[in-house]
Every structure is written in structure tokens, then in C-alpha cells.
Amino acid sequence: MTTLDKLTILVLDDNPLVLKLARALLEREGSSVLTAASWIEFNHVLAANTPDVIFLDVNLPSIKGNRLSEVLKSQSNKKDIPIILISDLPEKSLEEMFPSSGADAWLRKPLTRDKVLEVIGRVLP
Numbered sequence: 563m564t565t566l567d568k569l570t571i572l573v574l575d576d577n578p579l580v581l582k583l584a585r586a587l588l589e590r591e592g593s594s595v596l597t598a599a600s601w602i603e604f605n606h607v608l609a610a611n612t613p614d615v616i617f618l619d620v621n622l623p624s625i626k627g628n629r630l631s632e633v634l635k636s637q638s639n640k641k642d643i644p645i646i647l648i649s650d651l652p653e654k655s656l657e658e659m660f661p662s663s664g665a666d667a668w669l670r671k672p673l674t675r676d677k678v679l680e681v682i683g684r685v686l687p
Contacts, residue, residue, distance in 0.1 A: 566682060567592035572613035574604045574630075575648065576622055584617065584673055591675070601625050613643060615682060617669075620649035620659070628663035635664035644685035648673065 571593045573584045581597045588595045596611055598604035601624055608616075616634070618627035627647050634640045647668040649656055656668045666685040669677055 566679065569593045569614040569682075569686075570596065570611065571615045571617065572596040572598070572604070572607060572611065573617040574598045574601065574622070574627070575617070575619040576600065577619070580619070580648075580671065580673075587673060587675055587678060591679070601630060604630075608640070615685065616643055616645045617648050617673075618645055618665070620647050620651060620656070628659045628665065631663040631665040644682075646681055646685065 566588060571588050573581060573595065575581050575584070576599055578599065581599065585595045585597060596607050596613060598607050601622060618631055620627040622630070627649070631645045631647060634643070634645060644666040645664070647656065647660065647663060647665045648671055649668070650671045653670060656670065660668050667681045669681055
């Protein structure tokens, strides 16, 4: 059994290729994967499900993932869900925006098995 076995993970990214690759990687590790390509779709998926972990793309067209993380962490029924920001921004930019986001961790794209396992191992109790 892996660290990701039986977890439900929600991934929000506006890039269909990132969603496809994330789904393949996470499902191979035994997770159930929910995806959303916009924050509106994300809200619908989140209203109907309680994921164990959320991956948020930082560079969304309508709302930045770090801002969405702040909003989620301010909601009493969502604040305990670990949030991992994902982006292809430079590491320095992610480090600067991370503290104010309320997120639990961040990862640079592309997502790899080792990076995902390591970060989920850090954010889950």
C-alpha cells in the first residue's frame, strides 16, 4: 500500500494535459482523482465531494490559486483539507507567495511521482 492508496485528490488546473497526467500519476498510486479545469467547475466538484488533498494551479485565468487557497482556508468546513499549490513559476516566486496563501505546500510542475509522494507525506497526518 502506498501513501496515496485510497485517498481522494482534487486537482484544479486549466491545462488539460496537466489534468490528464496528474490523473494518471495519482490513480497509478491508488488514489481516486477528481479534476476541474476552472474555478467554477472546481466549486461544483468541491460542493459534492470532500477530498483528502487539493492541488491548485497558481496561474488560473479567473482567480489565482494562491488567492483561492486563502478563501478555502477561511471556510470552516474546508480549512482542514491540505492544499498544495502547483505552478511552473520560478521557485522564488512560489516561495514568496506561499506564506500568505494559507496553503500547506507547493510543487513546481511537472508533477512527478517522487515529488507528489514526498509532499503528500508532509501534509497528511
